[in-house]
Amino acid sequence: MADEVDTLFQEAVEALQAGDRARAKDLLTRLLKTDQNNVNYWVWMSAATETAKERVYCLQTARRIDPEHAAAKRGLILLGALPPDETIQPFPVNHPRAWEEQLILAHERPNEKQPFLSTPLARLAGLGALGIALCGLVFFMFIQPRLPRTSVIPTFTFGPSPTFTLTPTALNATARPSPTYVGPTPLWALLPATYTPTPLYNPTPRQPQSGDIFRAARDAYNRGNWEEVVNFMQQIAVVEPESADPWYFIGEAYRFQEKYADAQDAYNRALELNPNFGPAYVGLARVKLALDPAADALEDLDAAVKKDPAFVDAYLMRAAFKTDHADAKGALKDLKAAEALAPDSALVQYEYARAYLALDEPGRALAYAQRANELDITMLPVYLALGDAYTANGQTDEALKALETYVTYAEEDEFTLFLQGKLNYIAGDYETALEKLDASIKLKNNPEARLYRGLIYLEFGRGPDAIYELRVAVLSLPESFEAQIGLTRAYMLDKKYGNAYLQAEHAFPLAETDEQRAQVYYWRAKSQEKMGQLAQAKRDWEALLAL
Incomplete structure (x- = not known):
């Protein structure tokens, strides 16, 4: 077993040295499943990831295991995650660099x-x-x-023999500069659209003259260089005018650049060439949902599954769509088909977790979320599912850890700002919580953010502000016990005791636990005391003591 692990690690290092990050990441992920406390695996994983935030995550994890690990410290300093430290030795340079020799002036050179x-x-x-x-x-x-x-006798000598190159070179041609990464950040786009570039669909056999072009396009796709993908795939479309898949890949490249009209045109062009090309229907569904999250994309997803029953993404997208539209049982059927095609897919396990959360089966949801996390520890949306699943199972500390991981490494938007506000509220840092919630609400009027802002105003003793925020929350979240009981407290703070009593009455049917029922009895008794209804207040105090 140890020899096998050493071999895998050596293969991962060699893959990185050869520039094959995808293979290196796959091998290191497998190694981390066997030993998540191996600091060297985490340090090398930081070199295999694509984004700075993923590298910081890997290096910080390495430092948690070994706080004095020099390579991890150096990496974090270079990435700006740690302040400069003069005690840390720089990376050794064991060979002179070519540019150093060129910078030496003639009079500075030794006269040895x-x-x-x-x-x-x-x-x-x-x-x-x-x-x-x-x-x-x-x-x-x-x-x-x-x-x-x-x-x-003089002899006649032919001139030098001409030299032929293997490939034709254009006159005055210049080398194309190395492409730069211009694609979206992997792993954290919004659901239900896919949040990572999906693997290349298995295309039809290529023509001999387009094989090299397709390999170049595949490399550009894996790097997220969408402009290069479009360029190469357009070349293939000229060589193979009857092939549908180049236009599908062109559509995918446009979609990742958020050029949705161009993406739709490319997907439709693919379907004109081959009406049975299933992936193009998935592309059209993704574009519809990107333009309008409330759009009905089911018809396109049904067509994708029917036209290509072996395309995993078709089942995954349809399952996600069904989960988001109150058909989690239907989603489970699609996920079963997807799992048969891709048994070790973290995406499949993640969608299982979301479906079981929707079905109010927290135990199963947690098991699938944990499995997804084991398969791909860098897949950030899984940490949201873990947070929800841990919360539903009453494991609050674990839920907070998962959500903190997501907030730390996700792109900052209205949702991550809301989560930061919520976590700071739970931690008791109300000033920071209010700052984050204000920023979130400014970007999007989220009723949950309004709920927590109202609860913070309660902590600050700002009764009228709390009433305003919590009334907004109750209108959008009428089934929320937290909103209803929070508004009860706000009325009490503002000395509107009759309103507080009536609000507590609204909260009582929503109370599911003894702790929630105790809150209702307490605030109802307090409001009745303030109104002079002592007999009624006594009954509520007795009910509270009986719990």
Whole structure:
């Protein structure tokens, strides 16, 4: 077993040195499943990831395992995640760099003179010259005098033979600069659209003249260089005018650049060439949902599954769509088909977790979320599913850890700002929580953010502000016990005791636990006392004590 692990690690290192990050990441992920506390695996994983945030995550994990690990510290300093530290030695440079030699001025160069025969090459040249001299002496002194004198006939000599290159080169052509990464950040686009570039669909056999172009397009796709993908795939479309898949890949490249109209045109062009090309229907569904999250994309997804029953993404997209539209049981059927095609897919396990959360089966949801995390620890949306699943199972501390991981490494938007506000509220840092919630609400009027802002105003003793925010929350979230009981507290703070009592009455049917029922009895009793209804208040105090 140890030999096998060492071999896998060596293969991962060699893959990185060869520039094959995808293979290196796959191998290191497998190694981390066997030993998540191996600091070297995490350090090398940081070199295999694509984004700075993923590298920081890997290096910080390495430092948690070994706080004094020099390579992890150096990496975090270079990425700006740690302040400069003079005690950390820089990466050693074991060879002179070419540009250093070029920067030395003539008068700065040392005037050291070395003996002529101090190098092997000079000694070899000297021996050769001596041999030639001896041969010439022998020829002119002994052989030439005996030769008959004849006139020399001049000979015609052809010019140098032309040199042919293996591939034609355009006149005055210049090398194309190395492509740069311009694609979307992997792993964290919004659901239900896919949040990572999906693997290349298995295309039809290529024509001999387009095979090299397709390999170049595949490399550009894996790097997220969408402009290069479009360029190469357009070349293939010229060579293979009847093939549908180049236009599908062109559509995918446009979609990742958020050029949705161009993407739709490309997908439709693919379907004109081949009406049975299933992936193009998935592309159209993704574009519809990107333009309008409330759009009905089911018809396109049904067509994708029907036209290509072996295309995993068709089942995954349809399952996600069904989960988001109150058909989680239907999603499970699609996920079963997807799992048969891709049993080790983290995406499949993640969608299982979302479906079981929707079905209110937290135990199963947690198991699938944990499995997805084991398969791909860098897949950030899984941490959201873990947070929800841990919360549903009453494991609050684990839920907070998962959500903190997501917030730390996800792109900052209205959702991550809301999560930061919520986590800071739970931690009791109300000032920071309010700052984050204000920023989130400014980007999008999220009723949950309004709920937590109202709860913070309660902590600050700002009764009227709390009432306003919590009334907005109750209108959008009428089934939320937290919103209803929060508004009860706000009315009490503002000395509107009749309103507080009535609001507590609204909250009571929503109370599912003894703790929630205790809150209702407490605030109802307090409001009745303030209104002078002591007998009724006594009954609520007795009910509270009986719990």
